[in-house]
Amino acid sequence: MAGDPTNLKEIEEVARQCLPKMFYDFFRGGAEDEFTLRENVDAFQRIRINPRVLIDVSNINMSSSFLGFNLSAPILVAPTSGHKLAHPQGEVATARAAAACNTIMVQSFSSSCTIEEVASSCNAVRFFQLYVYKRRDISALLVQRAESCGFKAIVLTADTPRIGRREADIKNKMIAIKSSNLDGLLSYDAISARDGGSKLETFANETIDPSLCWKDIGWLKSITKLPILIKGILSVEDARKAVEVGVSGIIVSNHGARQLDHVPATISVLEEVVKGIDGAVPVLIDGGIRRGTDVFKSIALGAKAVMIGRPIIYGLAANGEEGAIKVIQMLKNELELTMALAGCPTVKDITRSHVQTPTDRFRSLL
Numbered sequence: 155m156a157g158d159p160t161n162l163k164e165i166e167e168v169a170r171q172c173l174p175k176m177f178y179d180f181f182r183g184g185a186e187d188e189f190t191l192r193e194n195v196d197a198f199q200r201i202r203i204n205p206r207v208l209i210d211v212s213n214i215n216m217s218s219s220f221l222g223f224n225l226s227a228p229i230l231v232a233p234t235s236g237h238k239l240a241h242p243q244g245e246v247a248t249a250r251a252a253a254a255c256n257t258i259m260v261q262s263f264s265s266s267c268t269i270e271e272v273a274s275s276c277n278a279v280r281f282f283q284l285y286v287y288k289r290r291d292i293s294a295l296l297v298q299r300a301e302s303c304g305f306k307a308i309v310l311t312a313d314t315p316r317i318g319r320r321e322a323d324i325k326n327k328m329i330a331i332k333s334s335n336l337d338g339l340l341s342y343d344a345i346s347a348r349d350g351g352s353k354l355e356t357f358a359n360e361t362i363d364p365s366l367c368w369k370d371i372g373w374l375k376s377i378t379k380l381p382i383l384i385k386g387i388l389s390v391e392d393a394r395k396a397v398e399v400g401v402s403g404i405i406v407s408n409h410g411a412r413q414l415d416h417v418p419a420t421i422s423v424l425e426e427v428v429k430g431i432d433g434a435v436p437v438l439i440d441g442g443i444r445r446g447t448d449v450f451k452s453i454a455l456g457a458k459a460v461m462i463g464r465p466i467i468y469g470l471a472a473n474g475e476e477g478a479i480k481v482i483q484m485l486k487n488e489l490e491l492t493m494a495l496a497g498c499p500t501v502k503d504i505t506r507s508h509v510q511t512p513t514d515r516f517r518s519l520l
């Protein structure tokens with residue numbers, strides 16, 4: 155890879171140089187002032203690791219599982235739209251990278267490659283992320299296609315009744331990402347012909363159903379047998395509701411800070427969400443995970459595993475499937491070293507006492 159990057163930040167820089175400005179800005183950007191975008195990363199840096207010594211760390215085992223599926227490490231690929239804007243092979247390259255690393259990819263509803271193309275590209279466990287459209291028949295059809303193509307879970311994104319205000323996309327007049335999944339079902343022509351603003355925003359707001367609410371989980375359950383995860387939970391109240399309606403897992407996420415600015419960094423609410431549901435279902439987290447130490451901190455605060463969004467796209471842009479593999483491998487290598495240096499030979503050995511949060515420091519002063 156150009157410049158031989160040694161960390162995810164440097165891969166982002168290679169990607170920036172490869173990508174047209176409109177697409178780099180779309181991938182990188184957050185909502186409005188990007189306060190939460192910075193917080194997602196900064197909040198990890200306010201957490202300290204408490205290492206333990208004189209523990210045999212000659213063998214580090216990062217293997218983990220989620221919903222009964224084995225993972226080589228507790229790191230999954232988050233759903234992100236439009237991978238062909240990053241690389242001509244799009245999500246097929248991403249899926250192969252996830253498979254090569256023995257992890258799970260969540261394919262976006264707004265993917266450039268179809269559900270069927272991704273399913274036939276490799277033999278790996280895949281989940282499907284769902285947006286519920288005003289045209290429920292379209293969303294139902296995509297769920298059925300995913301189920302018949304062997305996807306193993308539906309990830310319902312709950313934080314996008316409308317798209318957040320992403321000012322770079324507005325300035326750049328961002329195109330509406332063409333999702334092949336919608337070929338023959340919806341036309342982009344009317345939107346492409348419009349002037350001004352982000353066409354992605356116009357398209358999303360015209361299609362996504364803002365009336366989606368808790369009772370609709372019943373509808374989703376009626377059309378699929380797959381386990382359902384809810385993505386976009388930031389409060390204990392909503393996490394409890396998700397458990398009440400019978401989901402199989404929760405994803406603490408603020409959509410990579412692309413929806414509502416000034417919501418908390420995901421890592422700062424993880425622990426209360428996990429405690430609030432008392433282990434009823436497993437909890438994943440995404441947002442700002444850029445180092446193996448971030449994965450370690452997330453596990454210590456109760457996540458079953460993490461998901462990564464932008465870094466995968468940057469890897470793809472920099473070097474296709476190999477680039478995405480490099481991203482996952484880098485994080486895995488960093489996690490492995492972190493576990494060794496912190497005295498944790500297995501993922502189960504990572505406990506709450508291995509980290510110190512700002513709240514812990516405040517309490518110790520009282």
Ligand SMILES: Cc1cc2nc3c(=O)[nH]c(=O)nc-3n(C[C@H](O)[C@H](O)[C@H](O)COP(=O)(O)O)c2cc1C
Nearest residue numbers: 181232233234235262311409410440441442463464
């Ligand atoms: C370019 C981009 C596209 C995204 N597309 C989707 C999407 O289609 N569906 C979804 O649920 N989340 C989407 N997300 C949010 C991610 O799933 C994830 O929550 C976020 O990227 C995690 O933060 P990180 O990028 O800091 O790792 C997208 C994020 C980015 C950056």
Ligand SMILES: CC(C)CC(=O)C(=O)O
Nearest residue numbers: 235264314317358409412
């Ligand atoms: C089509 C969009 C809503 C995709 C998305 O989730 C994002 O860009 O964050």
